[in-house]
Amino acid sequence: MSIRVRFFASLKEQVGYSETMVSSDQVATVGDVLQQVDRASVLTGRLLYAVNMEYAKLDTPVAEGDEVAFFPPVTGGEP
Amino acid sequence: MSIRVRFFASLKEQVGYSETMVSSDQVATVGDVLQQVDRASVLTGRLLYAVNMEYAKLDTPVAEGDEVAFFPPVTGGEP
Amino acid sequence: MRVRVTTEALDPWAEVTAFQSDSVHLRGQFGATACFVGTMRDFNEGDAVTRLSLEHYPGMTERQLEKITVAAADRFEILDVLVVHRVGDLLANDPIVVVAVWSVHRKAAFDACRSVMEELKTNAPFWKKEYLQQGARWVDKNTAG
């Protein structure tokens, strides 16, 4: 299974790149993807997850071709 | 004592003019002024009162040179 | 704070932009602007309304609007307030009133803007007369807030 993984804001800086691919038959959920991309546990703070641009949880299933994103709590709007 | 009396909106139409003068030693309050200007009781509906451009009540005292206004409930702002 | 009553066509966005440009003390200080515009509809209570005549009490209107804006500045943590109200003859789609509030954070701006509108409807001496196809009528009550 092939999953596109994206990082935003502080998480992008922590991992050092904005996206990567995970190709493995061992990933069934967002949590599995996270383990694959963060073996060294560099991601800190509260994490949010999205699958195909919809908010997801660690146990949300992922499928071939999905886009999974990891990012910190959002801070849009006015200051 | 000489008091300037003003009418607005529907009250102006009911009395037929927008202002008048009351000159009498018998007027001590807004209520007295109202009696003087509306002997025929043509003013109908809920009335609001102002003395010198501040909201007042029927028993608010009036003095020489005051401006007393009678008008219906206000309807400013959006529709 | 600025309070203005005008017989001329009201462009709410131009008023807000002009006030903001004039207000050097706001620059870099405000994070939030809440703004409300009341506009004439072409219907009310089920009837088609062709035009509206807005009467006011010159002098008292400005005084009451000033009291309302001062009260809002006392009650809410805001930086500034603008109120402009149209009077005279209006057609459908004409803006009637604009209230704008500047503050550091959004809560105060929203709360104050709404409060000023409610107070304005209750305490500012304006009266609306609607012209329908079959004659005219004074609007005798406010809409609920």
Added chain:
Amino acid sequence: MRVRVTTEALDPWAEVTAFQSDSVHLRGQFGATACFVGTMRDFNEGDAVTRLSLEHYPGMTERQLEKITVAAADRFEILDVLVVHRVGDLLANDPIVVVAVWSVHRKAAFDACRSVMEELKTNAPFWKKEYLQQGARWVDKNTAG
């Protein structure tokens, strides 16, 4: 309904005016417009902020903003909603976001405008990085509503 993310300078009043002119279905129908503008301050949490970098998740941002406006239209009696959000590099006094809501009466416009802003801050994938004199920091929490 219109939702837009832009890297260019945002003129909130021009956006609102343009949307209103384009919206023929609003003419004569709306009595109330509630509008909120968020603007960059030159300070935050006691520090001088020289500039701000606003990152977002292209595609997801628009999708989430659309969900937010649809939810507001379901929940409140409104006629239309506009949301425009700036991204990229901003300087103090630059507008960041504008939310405008049109409705027949003011209550729905105020309620919906505020609700859209709260939802936007909670659910739209935007991230702010502040540049201070002594370096940069990610803003890690929202202001209370």
